[in-house]
Amino acid sequence: MAKxxxxxxxxxxxxxxxxxxxxxxxxxxxxxxxxxxxxxxxxETGCVGICELGPVVIVYPDGVFYKKLKPEDxxxxxxxxxxxxxxxxxxxxxxxxxxxxxxxxSQIPFFQKQLKIVLRNxxxxxxxxxxxxxxxxxxxxxxxxxxEMKPEDVIKEIKDSGLRGxxxxxxxxxxxxxxxxxxKGGEKYVICNADEGDPGAFxxxxxxxxxxxxxxxxxxxxxxxxxxxxxxxxxRAEYPLAIKRLRSAIKxxxxxxxxGKNIFGQNFDFDxxxxxxxxxxxxxxxxxLMHSVEGQRGTPSPKPPFPADRGLFGKPTLINNVxxxxxxxxIILKGSKWFSSIGTEKSKGTKVFALAGAINxxxxxxxxxxxxxxxxxxxxxxxxxNDKKFKAAQIGGPSGGCIPEEYIDTPLDYESVKKLGxxxxxxxxxxxxxxxxxxxxxxxxxxxxxxESCGKCPSCRIGTKKMLEILNRISKxxxxxxxxxxxxxxxxxxxxxxxxxxxxxxxxxxxxTLKYFxxxxxxxxxxxxxxxxxxxxxxx
Amino acid sequence: MxxxxxxxxxxxxxxxxxHPKGQKDLIEVLxxxxxxxxxxxxxxxxxxxxxxxxxxxxxxxxxxxxxxFTLQPPSKYNVKVCLGTACYxxxxxxxxxxxxxxxxxxxxxxxxxxLFKIQGARCLGACGxxxxxxxxxxxxxxxxxxxxIQIINEYREKASEEVK
Ligand SMILES: Cc1cc2nc3c(=O)[nH]c(=O)nc-3n(C[C@H](O)[C@H](O)[C@H](O)COP(=O)(O)O)c2cc1C
Ligand code: FES
Numbered sequence: 001m002a003k004x005x006x007x008x009x010x011x012x013x014x015x016x017x018x019x020x021x022x023x024x025x026x027x028x029x030x031x032x033x034x035x036x037x038x039x040x041x042x043x044e045t046g047c048v049g050i051c052e053l054g055p056v057v058i059v060y061p062d063g064v065f066y067k068k069l070k071p072e073d074x075x076x077x078x079x080x081x082x083x084x085x086x087x088x089x090x091x092x093x094x095x096x097x098x099x100x101x102x103x104x105x106s107q108i109p110f111f112q113k114q115l116k117i118v119l120r121n122x123x124x125x126x127x128x129x130x131x132x133x134x135x136x137x138x139x140x141x142x143x144x145x146x147x148e149m150k151p152e153d154v155i156k157e158i159k160d161s162g163l164r165g166x167x168x169x170x171x172x173x174x175x176x177x178x179x180x181x182x183x184k185g186g187e188k189y190v191i192c193n194a195d196e197g198d199p200g201a202f203x204x205x206x207x208x209x210x211x212x213x214x215x216x217x218x219x220x221x222x223x224x225x226x227x228x229x230x231x232x233x234x235x236r237a238e239y240p241l242a243i244k245r246l247r248s249a250i251k252x253x254x255x256x257x258x259x260g261k262n263i264f265g266q267n268f269d270f271d272x273x274x275x276x277x278x279x280x281x282x283x284x285x286x287x288x289l290m291h292s293v294e295g296q297r298g299t300p301s302p303k304p305p306f307p308a309d310r311g312l313f314g315k316p317t318l319i320n321n322v323x324x325x326x327x328x329x330x331i332i333l334k335g336s337k338w339f340s341s342i343g344t345e346k347s348k349g350t351k352v353f354a355l356a357g358a359i360n361x362x363x364x365x366x367x368x369x370x371x372x373x374x375x376x377x378x379x380x381x382x383x384x385x386n387d388k389k390f391k392a393a394q395i396g397g398p399s400g401g402c403i404p405e406e407y408i409d410t411p412l413d414y415e416s417v418k419k420l421g422x423x424x425x426x427x428x429x430x431x432x433x434x435x436x437x438x439x440x441x442x443x444x445x446x447x448x449x450x451x452e453s454c455g456k457c458p459s460c461r462i463g464t465k466k467m468l469e470i471l472n473r474i475s476k477x478x479x480x481x482x483x484x485x486x487x488x489x490x491x492x493x494x495x496x497x498x499x500x501x502x503x504x505x506x507x508x509x510x511x512x513t514l515k516y517f518x519x520x521x522x523x524x525x526x527x528x529x530x531x532x533x534x535x536x537x538x539x540x
Numbered sequence: 541m542x543x544x545x546x547x548x549x550x551x552x553x554x555x556x557x558x559h560p561k562g563q564k565d566l567i568e569v570l571x572x573x574x575x576x577x578x579x580x581x582x583x584x585x586x587x588x589x590x591x592x593x594x595x596x597x598x599x600x601x602x603x604x605x606x607x608x609f610t611l612q613p614p615s616k617y618n619v620k621v622c623l624g625t626a627c628y629x630x631x632x633x634x635x636x637x638x639x640x641x642x643x644x645x646x647x648x649x650x651x652x653x654x655l656f657k658i659q660g661a662r663c664l665g666a667c668g669x670x671x672x673x674x675x676x677x678x679x680x681x682x683x684x685x686x687x688x689i690q691i692i693n694e695y696r697e698k699a700s701e702e703v704k
Contacts, residue, residue, distance in 0.1 A: 014668045017679030051668025199624030199663035237571070237608050239665065240677070276571055278606030281662065295566035297605040354667060356626035362668040397625065430625050444628055448662075454605075 005040045005082055006060040010123060012047025012206060013241060014363075015054035019070065023055050026071035030078040040082060043132075046210015048123035050110055051363040053093065058105050058123075065105035066091040096360065096382055110361050113380050115342065117350050118203075118326040119366045122210030127245050130252045133213040139258060141329035145221050146266045154225040155181060158328065160336035162348035167193055167284075167321030168399065168425050168501070170347075170414045176318065179308040180226040183316035188228035190219055191293070191312065191319040194235040194242070195277055195284040198397030199448065201428035203352035204322035206364055208235065208242035211326070212249035216272060218328035220259065223270045226318050231270065234289055236277040246274055281398075281452035285500050286311075286319045288454070299454045300500035321426075323352060343369035347413035357394075357430040358384050370411040373403055377431055388433035392516070396425030398445045399505035401512025402438070421512045423505070437532035438517040439524055443471045445509035449502060460503030463494040467510060474521060475535045477528035484521060488514065548576050549587060556591040563594050566602060570609055578614035615650040615657035617695050620674040624663030630670040636660070638685045639673075642692055655699055656692070 009015075009024055024042065031037040048056055053067035057077070064087055066077065073091055080086045093102045095109070102108050116122075125132040133139070145154055159174025180188060192215060196204040207215065219231045235243050250272055253259040261269045275293050282288045283298040290312045292298035311317025327349060331339045340348045347369035353376065356362045360382035367376070373393060377383065384390055392402040395412075401422030403410060410416050417424055432441070450464045467490050473479040491507030498504045514521060523529045530536055555572050559565035569592065573584045580603055589596045603609045621636050636647075639658050643651050650657040666672045669681025673688070680691055 013664075013679065014666045014681070017666055017669060017672075017681050051666070054668070197662070200626045200667055202663065202665040202667060205665045238661065238663075275567070277608075278567055278571070279608035279662075280606050292567065295563040295568075295602070297602055299605075354626075356667040356670065357629040362626070362670075394625065428625065430629055432629060436629060444625070 007040060007042045008045050008048075008058040008060065008123060009042055010046075010048040010054060010056050011044035012051065012054075012123075012209060013202075014047065014051035015056060016241075018054045020055035022071045023057075023069045023074060026074040027078070030074045031082075034078060034083065036078075036082065043126045045124060046122040046127050047206040047364060049114075049119065049206075049364040049366075050108075050361060052361050062087075063104045063106060065093055065103070065108065067093055110363075110365070110380055110382065113371070113375060114366050115350055115368050116366050117330050117339075117342075118207060118323050118352050119210070119364065120330070121214065122206055125211070127210050127212055128248050128252075130213065130249070130256060130258075133211070137333060138213055138329075139217055141332040142217050142220055142258070143264060144332060145224055146264045146268060151181060151225045151227065154221060154332070157336050158225075158331060161327075161331045161339040162336075162343075162346075163324065163327055163331060163339065164347065164414065165321055166323035166327075166351065166426070168396075168423065170424065173320060173324055176308065176320070177222065177225050179306075180228075180316050180318040183308055185316050187230075187313075187315045188226055189312045189315055189317040190223045190226065190228045190231040191286075191289070191317060192219055192231070192233040192322060192325055193284065193286065193289060193319055194233055194239075194322045195289060196236060196239075196322070196426065197281040197284040197452075198399075198426045198428045200356055200430055201354045201397060201426045203354055203364055203427055205239050205242050206352075207322050207326050208239070209245055212242075212246045213253070214329055215322055215325045216246075216249055216253055216259070218325035219272060220263065220270050221328055221332065222318055222320070222325070224268055226316075228318065229269050229271065231272045232275050232293055232312070233272065234275045234277060234283075234293060237279055243274065243276060250274070280454075281448075282454045282500070282502050285502060287500070289319070290317065297454075299456045300502070302499060323427075344411065344413045344415075346415055351412065351424060351427055353412075353427045353429045355381050355429050355431070358388060358433040358435065359431040360385055367412075369413045370416075372409050372411050374408045376412065376429065377408070381431065384431065384433050388435070391432050391434050391436060392438070394430040394432065394441065394509070395428065396423040396508070397428045398448050399423060399501065399508055400425045400428075401508045402432075402441070402516065404516040421515060422508065435532055435534075437530050437534035438513040438520050439471065439475050439530070440532070440534045442510045442513045443468070443475060446471060446506065449506040453502065453506075457497075457499035457503060459494045459497040460499065460506065463490055463498075464503070464506050466490055467494075467507065471510070474524050475530075477524060477536065479525050481522070481525055484514065484518070484525075545577075545581070545583070549583060552576055552584060552587060553591065556588060559592070561591075561593050563592070563598065566592065566594060566599065567606075570599075570603065574609060579610045579612055581611075581613075612650070616655045616699060617657075617675050619656055619658045620661040620664070621658060622662075622664045622666075622670070622672040622674075623660045624667065624670075626663070626667035627670040627672055632671045634685060635671050635673060635683050635688055638688045639692070642689055655696065 055069045057066045163173045164170040283292045288298040288300040307317040352366045392404045453460045455461045671683045
């Protein structure tokens with residue numbers, strides 16, 4: 001065997017928990033047995049995205065994709081593929097309908113429709129290796145910024161790209177940077193929001209686990225652009241692996257003087273610290289998050305003042321989401337024109353979605369903005385299992401709403417989705433079949449927000465509780481028809497009066513299911529019937 | 541060997557010294573405390589209060605605000621059932637009910653033998669494997685009711701072997 005092989009082993013959370021490491025250990029053992037451990041390089045990468053098929057390995061240079069690996073498969077891969085150059089047929093991916101066998105990762109439909117900017121390095125490089133990151137143009141953006149560009153040029157580039165915040169609200173990123181830059185006050189801060197509270201979304205986690213340097217580099221660029229010397233990454237405690245990889249990445253960046261004093265020998269200092277959250281959804285909200293970084297209870301404050309004027313420790317603060325930052329270096333390197341050529345008129349670039357629920361290919365997918373829901377579900381997602389019928393998709397998590405079948409051709413971008421009464425949010429996309437009851441779904445989300453309400457403002461604290469009581473009665477068949485109007489009325493009032501985004505968006509799942517599935521609500525009330533067979537069975 | 545409480549408090553004191561006085565690093569210190577003790581004991585609150593110069597009531601307020609911190613001593617194994625959206629759609633409630641029945645406890649309660657405590661989690665970030673639960677750091681996916689019971693039994697055996 002003359003060839004040197006690179007085995008990219010997915011070390012994302014899903015693959016590890018489906019036995020990725022037992023496979024790896026066996027693989028190492030087999031390589032040793034055949035005395036070829038020097039010819040084969042095992043790279044533990046971040047999430048490849050196709051979690052359903054895990055644990056997965058891609059063998060380079062051939063690009064062969066193996067799925068659902070068990071420890072005993074290591075022997076075949078070593079003896080057949082690596083030693084004899086024969087691809088192991090039984091471990092390849094099979095297309096669902098045609099049974100066609102696909103060898104190359106790039107030819108699997110799940111990957112074909114995708115365009116990777118944010119996730120470009122996830123599943124390709126070893127996230128703990130600065131060398132590999134640099135090998136993929138890492139830190140060229142920071143070098144360019146520090147040696148060739150003025151802060152104003154950086155901001156202009158980001159503005160021209162049309163990049164908008166990926167944390168939920170879709171606020172233009174360049175404009176935010178400019179506001180912070182122009183804000184008066186000596187000390188300023190840069191924060192990365194990695195709280196990722198939407199249950200069912202895990203793209204930020206994958207970026208941090210799979211490509212932590214890209215976020216660190218982007219935050220350093222942001223620091224230069226807005227005039228900040230100190231940054232914080234706020235990560236939720238539920239993500240221990242992401243925290244570990246970030247810690248290791250930050251340490252390495254300091255060692256190579258990519259953080260700290262006089263970065264790249266220039267007159268620019270930037271320090272970065274991790275702050276670990278402690279399990280409170282509302283801490284994803286920016287003002288609450290900043291209180292939490294200050295060591296306080298994470299309750300939100302009214303805006304204005306906006307963080308750009310008075311944020312962390314009362315100083316001007318830039319806060320962006322992980323995925324937003326993950327776009328920055330590419331925009332600097334490839335230019336705003338390139339970036340703004342992707343996506344739709346008002347929503348530029350790509351968006352990462354976490355596909356889950358009643359769908360064949362669950363996992364992370366990155367697609368250009370404006371990809372339709374139908375393409376997501378049927379082409380990338382491979383349709384629903386057991387040929388169940390598509391009923392609706394919930395998008396935007398507890399702050400979002402659902403898109404029913406009749407709108408399945410909707411392009412997924414900020415504006416189109418908003419028209420339907422939901423939001424892109426963080427990009428959680430849960431597919432539901434006939435087996436999901438929409439009343440129960442609305443209840444599930446409202447229970448969530450009710451539980452996570454910080455209790456500071458009455459409309460959120462009491463209003464959502466009242467809504468939940470009505471929903472509970474509906475699902476037990478004890479409500480009156482008039483109460484549906486009350487539900488809408490309450491929802492609209494809460495949206496208008498709540499202190500922070502949590503309360504303002506909490507009624508969305510209820511309002512949107514009521515809009516598209518009112519007949520289901522009426523069935524529960526009038527006929528005591530739940531067509532999905534979820535509600536009246538439950539006894540508690 | 542398990543360290544005694546006094547020794548742990550001594551360790552905590554050293555740890556707190558690394559942080560500036562005031563509330564700024566309180567959450568970091570609480571994380572450290574919970575890492576050391578498995579929960580946040582009253583003695584630690586007093587110590588933190590003295591060392592950082594923050595009122596006990598303020599510390600208590602912060603502890604109770606965040607789900608992650610607990611004032612209860614831990615069980616031997618900590619079971620976190622994911623109640624996130626993806627898991628919900630795939631039947632997380634069945635998993636939770638099975639656990640409740642098998643262990644005869646409610647959420648946030650510790651079993652009589654002190655072995656298990658069940659908690660609900662928001663999303664463990666392994667949605668592709670839904671429904672999911674974690675026992676300590678170990679993630680179990682694609683759960684069925686039978687599988688849950690099997691896993692619990694494995695931990696029971698493990699615990700009884702350790703006693704021997
Ligand atoms: C209740 C609530 C939860 C939020 N959770 C998150 C979160 O988990 N991650 C995030 O990046 N933004 C979250 N946000 C949005 C942030 O407040 C803020 O808009 C965002 O971090 C700004 O970054 P961006 O402009 O890059 O999107 C949340 C907002 C609300 C109201
Ligand atoms: S919803 Fe359970 S792991 Fe994400």
